[in-house]
Amino acid sequence: MRTTLLHSILEIVASNESKSQKNLALFEVAKVYIPKKLPLTELPDEVNTLAVALSGEAEDFFTLKNVVEKLGKAVGVEFSFKKKIVPYLHDGQSAEIFVGDTSIGVMGQIHPLVAETYGISKTFALEINLDVLEKFGTNALTVKEISKFPTVERDLAVVVDDGVIAGDMLQAIKGEGIPNLDKAEIFDVFKGAQVGENKKSIAFNFEFVSYEKTLVDAEVNEAMDRVLKLLETKFGAKIR
Known part of the structure; x- marks a missing residue:
């Protein structure tokens, strides 16, 4: 049972980069399992989670932040960001994501030592708790019509x-x-x-x-x- 989606999404980044696929934008939505306490004495909480990974020379902390803000706009919430030290993220390039006073996830640049372990280039990633986000969201997602005229x-x-x-x-x-x-x-x-x-x-x-x-x-x-x-x-x- 996974406690985070980042391991799997970074493995996908590594697999693509090994095939010379650069400038990646990937996401995964799946359940993670968070222990109520350790050692385990009862079933963990199931949490619907979104993970996003961006890699490539054009990506930086602010392009990832823009992804989060677009998500907030789509579901009708306003996020705020506070600096947070996360062991697997780069110091000074990491933040905790909030809706009001409620923490909803983390984001930032994957720490260079972690990136080296996976054999990947500079990568930015986030995880967001979708169950908490759903409680605050006010907008239903809409689908945009495809134009019949050429692009x-x-x-x-x-x-x-x-x-x-x-x-x-x-x-x-x-x-x-x-x-x-x-x-x-x-x-x-x-x-x-x-x-x-x-x-x-x-x-x-x-x-x-x-x-x-x-x-x-x-x-x-x-x-x-x-x-x-x-x-x-x-x-x-x-x-x-």
Whole structure:
């Protein structure tokens, strides 16, 4: 009986990375079994649990935090975060997740020594108690209609200072209300002489779609111009 889902999800990360599959975003929902006390004298509590793991150069603490906040928005709760030392998480890159005063889970970067044990790259992970979350949730999850019109994809690579957090850039784009922007993600982060000292290149992929018509190039170009202007103004980005 598992007391955590992290072992299994990190093994899946390791299996994928051994096959040269990088930039992973994985989740598992299953029961864990928490002893009421030790040694065991009665059956443990069954807890429905969500585990998420993100790996890849583009991932950081704030992209994982964004996952948690999106979950909260979907179910109608507001999470708060408090720094917490967790043995298997990196010091300074870990937090406890709360709804009000109730602890609901933990999140952070897998400690480098733990990552080395599994043979995985830098990975961020979380576990959330879904039974507790259900008690606080006010929204029913909804399903979004798939558009019958074609999706238009565009890529954009920009150069920023090394200290700029990729997740903050992505969150800013998603919060800008760009017309017809259906999906935005980071697919590459590059550092090297080609982009300059203390700089990095971040590459984004965007998907645009309308639920009313087929988009034309001019509409997508205008949306991309807004994305670039936002990144230039807020993060000092330069198009690569």
